[in-house]
Amino acid sequence: MKAMTLANWITLFRIFSLPLILAFLAQYEKGDEMNQPDEKFRAGSFIFFLLAALSDGLDGYLARNCGQKSKLGAILDPLADKLLLFVMLFSLATINASKIAKIPLWLPLLIASRDLLLLLGLLYFKAAHKEIEIHPHWTGKVATFSSFTLIGFSLLGTSFLSAISVYLCALFVIASTLVYFFRGIKYILDQVGRSVPSTPKKG
Structure with missing residues (x-):
């Protein structure tokens, strides 16, 4: 199977579109500071985002349904998603532009904390030489979808919808964190239970 499939090229587009989006935002912010915002830059950032x-949905569809799964894609796809999500959230939390609905900085910090906890959990299981399969939970998928929706609302400058999306995203980020935490605890308890030898009954 070829490493550079069409799905992987689409994933690379997602990665390389990020600097262009940031350049558009920087130019828009610069113009806004001089009270001469050029809406073409804000529109460009929204369109490319x-x-x-x-x-993201297209490369996933091609990988699953068109035989384009690859080891490279398994690395690139989540990397592209995290880069796009985190960089955009942090950028929109620190930007100063009148027509962009600013995102509170605590939200990307919350998401980063969740992902850091998950990473530490995986490192723990790896250090303990325990294999664990990670099955995405629907709360995590909703959190990701809410994050992307929030970024879109922020770029469009819809403050009300952006504010709703902030708390909806935070709710599902916390929910997904708890789900994965209790999954890890259950896995550890199951492993402990299996390792404890059963006491034979006296007849």
């Missing part, structure tokens, strides 16, 4: 977000 929308294309990048849609490409």
Whole structure:
């Protein structure tokens, strides 16, 4: 199977579109500071972000249904998603532009904390030489979808919808964290239970 499939090229587009989106935002912020915002830059950032977000579903569809799964894609796809999500959230939390709905900084910090906890958990199981399969939970998928929706609302400057999306995203980030935490605890308890030898009954 070829490493550079069409799905992987689409994933690379998602990665390389990020600097362009940031350049558009920087130019828009610069113009806004001089009270001469150029809406073409804000529109460009939204359009390329929308294309990048849609490409996430497209490369996943090609990988699952068109025989384009690859080891490279398994690495690139989650990397592209995390880069797009975190960089955009932090950028929109620190930008100063009148027509962009600013995202509170605590939200990307919350998401980063969740992912750090998950990473530490995986490192723990790896250090303990325990194999554990990670099955994505629907709460995590909703949190990701809410995050992308929030970024879109922020770029469009819809403050009300952006505010709703912030708390909806935070709710599902916390919910997914708890789900994975209790999954890890259950796995540890199951392993302990299996390792304890059963006491034979006296007849």
